[in-house]
Amino acid sequence: MNEQHESGSFLVEMRGISKSFPGVQASDGIDLRLRYGEVLALLGENGAGKSTLMNILSGLYRPDSGEILVGGRHVTISGPRDAAALGIGMVHQNFMLVDTMTVTENVVLGIRDLAFIPDMAEIKRGILELSERYNLKVEPDAFIWQLSVGEQQRVEILKLLYRNAEILILDEPTAVLTPQEAQELNHVVKRMKGEGKSAVFITHKMEEVMSFSDRVMVLRKGKVVAGKDTKDTNPRDLAKLMVGREVLFQLDRKPFAPGSTVLELRDVCARDERGLPALSGVSFMIRAGEILGIAGVAGNGQRELSEVITGLRKASSGSISINCVDFTGKSPLEIIRSGVSHIPQDRIAVGAVGDMSVANNIAMKGYRSKPLSFAGMLRPRKILELARKMIDSFRISTPSPETRVKFLSGGNIQKTILAREIESCEALLIAVYPSRGLDIGATEAVRKELIAQRESGRAVLLISEDIDELVTTCDTIAVFFEGRVMGIMPAAGAEIEEIGLLMAGVKPGTEASA
Amino acid sequence: MIGLISSILTITLRAGTSLVYATIGEIFTERGGILNLGLEGIMLMGAVTSFAVSYYTHSLPLALLAAVLVGAALSAIHAFLTITMRANQVVSGLSITLFGSGFASFLGQRLGPATNNHRLVGLVGAKFESFRIPVLSDIPIVQSIVSQDILTWGIYLLIPLAWFYLYRTRAGLSLRAVGENPQTADAMGVDVFRLKYAYTISGGMLVALGGAHLSLSYTPGWSENITGGRGWIVIALVIFSMWNPARAIWGALLFGGINAVQFRLQASGTNIPAGFLNMLPYIMTIVVLVLITWWEALSKKVGAPAALGQAYMREDK
Ligand SMILES: Nc1ncnc2c1ncn2[C@@H]1O[C@H](COP(=O)(O)OP(=O)(O)OP(=O)(O)O)[C@@H](O)[C@H]1O
Ligand SMILES: [Mg+2]
Numbered sequence: 001m002n003e004q005h006e007s008g009s010f011l012v013e014m015r016g017i018s019k020s021f022p023g024v025q026a027s028d029g030i031d032l033r034l035r036y037g038e039v040l041a042l043l044g045e046n047g048a049g050k051s052t053l054m055n056i057l058s059g060l061y062r063p064d065s066g067e068i069l070v071g072g073r074h075v076t077i078s079g080p081r082d083a084a085a086l087g088i089g090m091v092h093q094n095f096m097l098v099d100t101m102t103v104t105e106n107v108v109l110g111i112r113d114l115a116f117i118p119d120m121a122e123i124k125r126g127i128l129e130l131s132e133r134y135n136l137k138v139e140p141d142a143f144i145w146q147l148s149v150g151e152q153q154r155v156e157i158l159k160l161l162y163r164n165a166e167i168l169i170l171d172e173p174t175a176v177l178t179p180q181e182a183q184e185l186n187h188v189v190k191r192m193k194g195e196g197k198s199a200v201f202i203t204h205k206m207e208e209v210m211s212f213s214d215r216v217m218v219l220r221k222g223k224v225v226a227g228k229d230t231k232d233t234n235p236r237d238l239a240k241l242m243v244g245r246e247v248l249f250q251l252d253r254k255p256f257a258p259g260s261t262v263l264e265l266r267d268v269c270a271r272d273e274r275g276l277p278a279l280s281g282v283s284f285m286i287r288a289g290e291i292l293g294i295a296g297v298a299g300n301g302q303r304e305l306s307e308v309i310t311g312l313r314k315a316s317s318g319s320i321s322i323n324c325v326d327f328t329g330k331s332p333l334e335i336i337r338s339g340v341s342h343i344p345q346d347r348i349a350v351g352a353v354g355d356m357s358v359a360n361n362i363a364m365k366g367y368r369s370k371p372l373s374f375a376g377m378l379r380p381r382k383i384l385e386l387a388r389k390m391i392d393s394f395r396i397s398t399p400s401p402e403t404r405v406k407f408l409s410g411g412n413i414q415k416t417i418l419a420r421e422i423e424s425c426e427a428l429l430i431a432v433y434p435s436r437g438l439d440i441g442a443t444e445a446v447r448k449e450l451i452a453q454r455e456s457g458r459a460v461l462l463i464s465e466d467i468d469e470l471v472t473t474c475d476t477i478a479v480f481f482e483g484r485v486m487g488i489m490p491a492a493g494a495e496i497e498e499i500g501l502l503m504a505g506v507k508p509g510t511e512a513s514a
Numbered sequence: 515m516i517g518l519i520s521s522i523l524t525i526t527l528r529a530g531t532s533l534v535y536a537t538i539g540e541i542f543t544e545r546g547g548i549l550n551l552g553l554e555g556i557m558l559m560g561a562v563t564s565f566a567v568s569y570y571t572h573s574l575p576l577a578l579l580a581a582v583l584v585g586a587a588l589s590a591i592h593a594f595l596t597i598t599m600r601a602n603q604v605v606s607g608l609s610i611t612l613f614g615s616g617f618a619s620f621l622g623q624r625l626g627p628a629t630n631n632h633r634l635v636g637l638v639g640a641k642f643e644s645f646r647i648p649v650l651s652d653i654p655i656v657q658s659i660v661s662q663d664i665l666t667w668g669i670y671l672l673i674p675l676a677w678f679y680l681y682r683t684r685a686g687l688s689l690r691a692v693g694e695n696p697q698t699a700d701a702m703g704v705d706v707f708r709l710k711y712a713y714t715i716s717g718g719m720l721v722a723l724g725g726a727h728l729s730l731s732y733t734p735g736w737s738e739n740i741t742g743g744r745g746w747i748v749i750a751l752v753i754f755s756m757w758n759p760a761r762a763i764w765g766a767l768l769f770g771g772i773n774a775v776q777f778r779l780q781a782s783g784t785n786i787p788a789g790f791l792n793m794l795p796y797i798m799t800i801v802v803l804v805l806i807t808w809w810e811a812l813s814k815k816v817g818a819p820a821a822l823g824q825a826y827m828r829e830d831k
Contacts, residue, residue, distance in 0.1 A: 021829075060701060061829055081703040096698040098691050099820070109691050110702030114684045159702075 010072070011036045011198050012057070012167060017066035019052055021407065023399025026052040027063070028222035034167070034198055039189065041209040041230070042202045044219035045242055045439040046411025047397030050202045051093050053219070054169045057200075058090040059083035070167075081112070089165025091156045091173050093202075093410050099145040103127070103138050103155050107162050130161050134188050148299075150181040157188060168192065168199040172410070174208065175437040178298040179465055186212060204411075204439050206235035218242055243441035251444075253451050256475045256492075259288030261324065262428050262459035263309065268318035270308050278304040279483045281318070286428070286459040286476075291450060293470035293491065294463045295499050296480030298433075302463045303345055304483070306432050309461070310342045311335040323427060336365075339426030343418055343434050351417040354406030358398050359387035361405050361416050365424040390419035394445060411437050422449050429453055432463045447473045467496055481505040516654045522774045523658035527666055528732055530763070530770030532557070532724040534669040536748040537755060537762040538676050539720025543589070545680065545757060546713035547693040547821045551607025552592050553721045554745025555614020559584045560725030562618040562634065565736045566625045569639035574730065577640065581726035582719045588614060589718025590711075597710045600825035611745065622736050634736040641734035665727045669763070676759035689713060693819030696826040706826060721748075747799060754803040757819060769799045 012034040019027040026049040034040050044050050055061040057068065059080040068075055070086050077083050083090075097106050104124055108114055124140045131138050136154040144152060153173060160168055170189065174182035182205075189199060190212050201213060209216060209230065216233060218226040218241045226241045240246055264285040272278040279301050286292045294302055307313035309320060311332040319328045322338050344351055352361050363383045366372045371382045387401040396415045398408055405413055414437055422429065431450065435443040450460050450473055464470050470477055474491040479502035486502040536553055543550045550556075560581035568577035592610055595601040626633040642663035645651075650660045680686040691699040692709050700706045728740050751765035772795040780791055 058701070079703070079705075080701050081705070084703050090701070092701065096695075096701045098695045098698055100694055101687075101690065105687055108684075109687055110699065110704045112703065116684050117682060118684055118687075 009036075010034060011070065013069040013072075014053070014057065015067050015069070017053065017056060017068075018064045019049075019056060019061060020064060021399075023403065025222050027056070027066075030066070030219070030222070030224055032200075032217065032224075034200060035214075037193065037196050037198055038214040039193055039199045039201055039212055041213035041216045042200055042219065043204075043209065043216060043238060043242055045395075045397070045441055046415065046437075047409040048219040048242075048439075049222040050219055051171055051409060052222075054090060054171055054200060054202065057083065058088055058169055080110075084110075084112070084163065084165075087164070087166035088169065089160040089163055089167070090169035091153075091160065091171060093171040093175075095152050095156065097144045097152055097155060099143070101144060102140065103142055103144065103147075103158075104140045106144060106155055107159050111163065127158060127162065130158060134161065134191060135184070136188060149176050150178065153177060153181070153185065157185065161192075166197055168197055169202075170199060171202045172204070172437060173201075174203065174205065180297065182208075204437070204443075206238065206440075209238065210235065220244060239440045242439060245441075251447055251451060251472055254455055256290070258290045258475075259457060261285050261287050262322065263461065264321045264324075265309075266319045266321075268308060268320060269316045270304050270313055271316055272304060277483060279308065279315075282483070282485055283318075284478050284485060284488060286461060288457045288459055289454055290476060291454050291460040291462055291474045293474035293477045294461065294480055295467060295470050295477055296465070296503050298465055300480045301483035302432065302480060305480075306342065306344070306430050306461075306463060309335075309430060310340060340428045340430065341365075341421040341425035343421045343429075343431045345432040352405050352413055355404055357402045358391065358396065358405055358408070358416055359383050359401040362387045362390050362420045362423070365420055386423070390416075390423060394419045394449075395442060411439060411442065414438060415442055418446060418449075422453065425453060425458055428459045428461065430461045430463075433465070434462070435464075435466070435469065443469075467499055470499075471496065479503055518778075520654040520658050522771070522778060523655065524661070525774035525777060526767055526770040527658065527662060528770070529773045530766035531666045531669055532727040532732060533744060533748060533751060533766035533769055534673065534724075534762055535665075535727060536721045536724035536744065537751045537766060538672060538759050539585075539717040539724065540748055540752045541717075541755065541757050541759055541762065542676070542680075542689070542713045542720070543717030544752060544822055545689050545693045545819055546710045546717075547696060547819055547824065547826070548593070548596055548710055548714045549603045549607060549823050550589060550592055550610075550714065550717065550721075551604060551749065552588060552610025552614060552718075553607075553748055554741060554743065555611035555618070556585050556588045556718055556721045557614075557725030557728070557741045557745050558618035558739075559588060559614045560722030561729040561740050562621045562625070562736055564726035565639055565729035566621070566634060568641070568730055569634070569637050572640045574640050574642060577730060578723065578726055581722045585718040585720070585722025585725075586715050589715050589721070592718070593711050593714040596825065597707065597714070600827070603823050615739075619738055622738065635738070636735070638735060640730075642731040663731050665723075665731050673759055673763055676762075680759060690819075693821055696821050696824075700826075700828060710826075721745075724748075743796065747796065750800060750803050753818070754807050756807075756817075765799075765803065768802060769795055772798045 010033045014030060014032040017027050017030045030053055042050050052061060056063045059077045059082055068077060075086060104120060104127060107127055108118060108123055127140050136158060138151060138154055138158065174185055177185060186208060193199065203209060213230045216228050216230050216238060217224060218238065266283050268279055268282045270279040296302055304313060308315050311330055315328060319326060321327060327335055363372050363386060373379060384401055391398060391401060394415045396412050398412060405416060418434060434446050438446065450462060453460050462474060471491055471494060476488060477491050477494055478488045479486040479499055481503060536557060540550060540553055563584045564577040564581035567580040568574060588610055592606050595606040596603045622634045624632055626637060630637060642665055644661045644663050647660050651657050688699065688704045689709060691704060692706050696706045725741065729736055733740065747769055751762065754765045755761035776791045776794050780788060
């Protein structure tokens, strides 16, 4: 009797869930309990098994063993359909949207009791009503390929709302969003919680954990290492639980001693895809041994800036020189040859070959020359050696260097690309949002690595939306707004408020926004 | 003059009918992400079995049924190999074409009566007759459209229905999602595996029906290679139609039309070599299709279903 009441008080109970993939035990006897109306934050390093566990709950993966109870009753979830019938809805780590279909079509795709000939006008009305109620602006007739990342995430949330899911699983929904968009999304989650829905929220961002989760569960290597009420914990403890060691939020660095100019931009202008000005008269320089940070709300020309420097986009005017040689209008290969490395924004799509091994992905840039190849022949042993070193120093969690990249967890794919680009850097490293989607330990490792590059005399351009990251990592900060440099200042002693104002387009001393 | 146009239009529609069935069949298959290059073989098998059945039973419904069953069986093999066994779709499809053409030709030499040396060639079976509709059948042009047999009338219905099904129904939505992005379709609760089977098999049935049209209506009887490579033309037509059933008619009319004009020319006794004239429909169709498709692909964001040709397994990323 008592026993029954116990289990009845949990909305979801997963008991002893295990799941292995070739070479990895992704879940190892995990117990998870979700109470009615609570938000459970699920934390863990990249590759800890968070997505795997939630994919099991949403029916995409079958567990090797273990049982699941929903509302106190044993259930078998043999596919997403069963999960949907139980009121479980998931926003996946990578978007689950059909690009060539409209927002409306995506929202209703797969709904079981949809009429055979759906009344699209009616459905659209429903979507608009939801989007108004939750303040999630969408255009129901737009195609997914026309939407920005933030808009696509809104569609994902609308899918859950439209289906009336009661158990929400959100797998790093804010990892790809700008801080503003993330805020919006967090409001929606709070709102849904207020309506009595329950959620499992996966994130690497501590503010999110602290601000609206009720409980926290930490996974490490497929096992539960802690479960606590949020109010009984703090970010530092959680970080330690996740990584298994103390995480330093402070970074050691030598004093700033810049050398000769490595990159210089003079009055660079460029246009975006629609032909609108994306960069207007951008000028700055980075010297050897300097990390220059670009602060700014995403979409203010950062991506175009990195593309112009790497030769992927043409500058419409102005000049770019690397080590005092003019590189304006040169091809990406010529620019790579001059010693420039690039960690792109959309690294999963353009940065890695999913069907190739981790080792080959790491070697992809250096394979043309010694030591990875000799007389046109690849040297597998050297490649493996390099790969092992990288896997170690970037803590890439992979069964082996020979595992194909597509089998890694989201964060570990990123680390693989980071490892390659940082390793192959000779003169200038351009890092665009390098810590997006990375766990705390990996974020720390990346920042350390950027500083190591600086210490060995290279120039680093760091584009980030995270002001804390910029202030702790950079020597100099340039603030971007609408494709213009609003101001350049030393990072040491920079006022976060001032940077924030410049990012919003407000020059100090003036009142109106530019 | 009107009479000439009218007769060309009549032949055009007749010649295009089998292409419409096969094109729409293949469109449905490919929308589910499965490329079936077996259609030349399936059309031939559909043609030979339906003719044999029509010869022995004199029943056209039974003949069509036979074709549909054969089409289902052959495409079920393709479905099993590519969906369950995850074999390469091109290899599996080509094997089906090789097997289908060889086996159809074999049957053509074995299924006939002893009096005809066991051959089917030269025999006459039941065939579809054109309707005669009072008044309408006497108006030129209109007459070309209405004075057709039931199979051609079938495409008048099939094209809008197929379009409506694909773009306006719940089932069509799921089908499009499966071919574009099976991961997403699966995660949203669409039964990807079942749909792929269903549309590969039903698509194959339509393709076989296209074959049956040849031996029961267009050129009644059986002859070696009765399709004349139409299976391959259909592959091009599917691309030209941008995987949209409503557009299938234009490609079919193009090929049918050039065929009809070419017939007329041959009948009028020009001194252009017959071989060249026979080649004309194929060359012209390919050239026009390439040009139009190229031009359109540049101007719009439409194309092949994104996951066409790829195998899908849930836990394998
Ligand atoms: N379909 C799959 N096939 C093979 N291995 C897989 C598959 N899915 C996950 N894995 C492995 O299981 C482990 C856990 O991966 P998972 O995606 O659950 O990590 P995660 O905690 O979500 O990490 P991240 O924060 O990077 O998203 C990883 O080692 C990964 O390589
Ligand atoms: Mg994950």
